[in-house]
Amino acid sequence: MLPQKMIAELCDSSWVGRPTGPATSKLFHTWVNKYKSNVSLQTQRFSYLKDGNKIFAKNFLLSSKKNAVSHLYIIAHYDHLGSGGIKSKEVNKTCIHPGADDNASGVALALMLFDSLQKNFAYLQPTIVYTSGHEDGMYGSKALAKLISNKLYPYTWIINLDMVGRLDTISKKIRVETNILWPDVMTDNIMPSVQQIHSVGEHSAFLQNNLWVTFITTGSHNDYHRCTDTPDKINIEGIENLRNYLIAVIAQKIQTVKQE
Numbered sequence: 001m002l003p004q005k006m007i008a009e010l011c012d013s014s015w016v017g018r019p020t021g022p023a024t025s026k027l028f029h030t031w032v033n034k035y036k037s038n039v040s041l042q043t044q045r046f047s048y049l050k051d052g053n054k055i056f057a058k059n060f061l062l063s064s065k066k067n068a069v070s071h072l073y074i075i076a077h078y079d080h081l082g083s084g085g086i087k088s089k090e091v092n093k094t095c096i097h098p099g100a101d102d103n104a105s106g107v108a109l110a111l112m113l114f115d116s117l118q119k120n121f122a123y124l125q126p127t128i129v130y131t132s133g134h135e136d137g138m139y140g141s142k143a144l145a146k147l148i149s150n151k152l153y154p155y156t157w158i159i160n161l162d163m164v165g166r167l168d169t170i171s172k173k174i175r176v177e178t179n180i181l182w183p184d185v186m187t188d189n190i191m192p193s194v195q196q197i198h199s200v201g202e203h204s205a206f207l208q209n210n211l212w213v214t215f216i217t218t219g220s221h222n223d224y225h226r227c228t229d230t231p232d233k234i235n236i237e238g239i240e241n242l243r244n245y246l247i248a249v250i251a252q253k254i255q256t257v258k259q260e
């Protein structure tokens with residue numbers, strides 16, 4: 001499962017920058033099915049008002065079993081700015097915002113993690129949730145938060161992946177914002193800077209629900225919300241290293257929980 005291919009597909013001009021709405025949901029549904037036809041795929045529909053118009057959107061939940069209650073939810077928003085709009089940083093210019101880093105990178109990493117987790121940590125019943133309505137106000141994760149609470153002893157863990165494709169090749173730094181004690185995993189490939197959660201994102205809706213919450217990002221850059229956020233600037237090896245790092249972190253964390 002190659003992140004490069006997945007990111008290129010999501011950024012293809014036929015997706016027109018993945019604006020929130022039925023057209024993007026439909027394309028994404030087909031896309032996910034192509035990679036994950038062997039797992040349960042549920043959809044969660046929701047709507048919200050934008051400039052007086054009702055926007056219909058969908059979250060997609062992928063898990064090994066239908067209606068599985070998971071210990072671990074990996075969240076990544078799949079929609080983006082389309083051809084511009086109020087959140088775009090382009091001035092006087094309408095152009096496709098491919099959103100390679102924001103957040104095709106997170107979509108790809110979530111699928112890569114899911115495969116490893118299913119194989120090695122099946123009892124966690126890992127679930128990926130691809131959320132929508134992000135740029136308009138994170139409506140997808142707000143809808144999702146109504147479904148997820150701490151149902152499973154001893155924890156339910158939400159990991160939000162947003163902009164994970166620009167790992168700096170020198171510093172190897174990632175930002176980890178979390179409300180849990182973060183495991184010390186040693187690697188030469190990833191240098192985590194661990195902080196309390198302060199950013200607003202897809203993870204925010206879960207902070208009230210007594211859950212473990214983590215936000216992972218390689219950080220912002222000059223192409224953020226511009227038409228220049230393109231696939232050629234993605235650090236593919238960095239995404240692979242991040243996958244390996246996160247698997248090690250998850251393994252270590254659940255090990256310490258078992259021992260308590």
Ligand SMILES: [Zn+2]
Pocket residue numbers: 077102103134162163
């Ligand atoms: Zn984003």
